[in-house]
Amino acid sequence: MKGLFLIEPLVAFYAFANFLVYPLVPQYVYRRLWQELTNSTYPVSDNTSRCDPSNTSSHEEVQKAASLFSLYTELFSMIPSLAVTFIxxxxxxxxxxxxxxxxxxxxxxxxxxxxxxxSFFELNLYLLIVASFVSALFGGSGTFLGGCFSYIADLCEDGQQKTLRMAGVDMVIGLLSGVASLSTGYFLRAAGFNWPFFTSALFLCFNLLYAVFVLEETLQRPLDGSLRRTAMHQLAYGVYQLFAGASRRRQVLLILLLLLFGSFSFANMGGLSMITLYELNQPLCWNEILIGYGSALSMTVFLTSFVGVTVFSRCGVPNLVIILIGILSVMAGMTLVAFAKTTLMMFLVRLPMLLSIMPFPVLRSMMSKIVSKTEQGALFACLACLDSVNSSVAISVFSSLYAATVTWYPGFCFLLSAGLCVIPLALLVSVGLLGVDESKEAEVLIPEEEVLAGDDDPLLT
Known part of the structure; x- marks a missing residue:
């Protein structure tokens, strides 16, 4: 049977399966820690007792323990996930x-x-940290998305097509993640934690079968003697060529774009990672239904960002302006989250963040256009590695800060997230002064010999 060159269904099921679990992880940890630290049953049907002012000390204790649990999970999974992703x-x-x-x-x-x-056998909670470590040995979402974006880069020749298709992947992630997040609250209330985890495992099994037996490979390279190197040798050579085998201008430009991507990802991920804990805390005290609605609304930014990238690209808006709008969107949203004290306000703060994902597909496309076809894997390895590092370090840092500041000002982390957006703004100005946004200049950044070599690559398009 002939395979398909269609990566979007794979991304869709992956997003649905994972975001069926992700919103439940902090809730499950929070409930288990509540039971262990307060020696009382977590109030599910009515949150009034949990939000009673007399329980303030219990809230602070559980909040600190939950944020530290998140910190330990990220620290144990960061290094193996980073190494596997990069390689x-x-x-x-x-x-x-x-x-x-x-x-x-x-x-x-x-x-x-x-x-x-x-969950089913009520085993020790800290076994989840071990599971996270073992899972990281296979790579994480950074590895998966890095492979998917490299797959798309192999198939797309036109720069605008590449930008739109990468933005489309982000849109698919947001759409299916939103559906999954919206259903988690009702799923949890109706069936408990076990059935969502089981359903997620079923979708991942289906995805695995599709990837193994249906998805076609884009690269069909002969395994001759010149290619029989060790994995580390190939890795070092690919990354070396990405930077050393290019003009000075491309080196500077690529480093600036990578720093811009990394700094923005750090600020954005750090703030987003603490939102669920913030919603569980006083005075909001959200239940699983409200958390599901909030997560689903947060995921709509992928859809609105895709529409934004599509419309702005069609209208000829420069890439750097699209990135600027996305950064300002995060700054405004995170600032408002820090002062949200009511349920209505917590929903409304998502509105300024509707275009917050736009910088990611645009930056990936810009970097992909200035490297040759034979360097796409090395480029997306760097991006996936950078994304994994940023996610792990951001969650670790912000978890520590949240545990330290939850007693006097829980919104401090969100103000810090907004403030850190100044760094990608400064880098964006540097890139603008370099004049990267002109498409003709981007083509010149690839040495002629690399272009000729790339034309002979046996890519199936």
């Missing part, structure tokens, strides 16, 4: 993209099944 995505330039897609699916399936076992 696999760069290695895919020689052996194909599917390995970067299949292995993270196996890791996600293991994590979902581990969560199901801990």
């Amino acid at each position: 696999l995505v760069a290695y895919s330039d020689q052996r194909g993209r599917k390995i970067t897609i299949i292995l993270p699916l196996i890791g996600s399936l293991f994590y979902a099944l581990s969560f199901l076992a801990v």
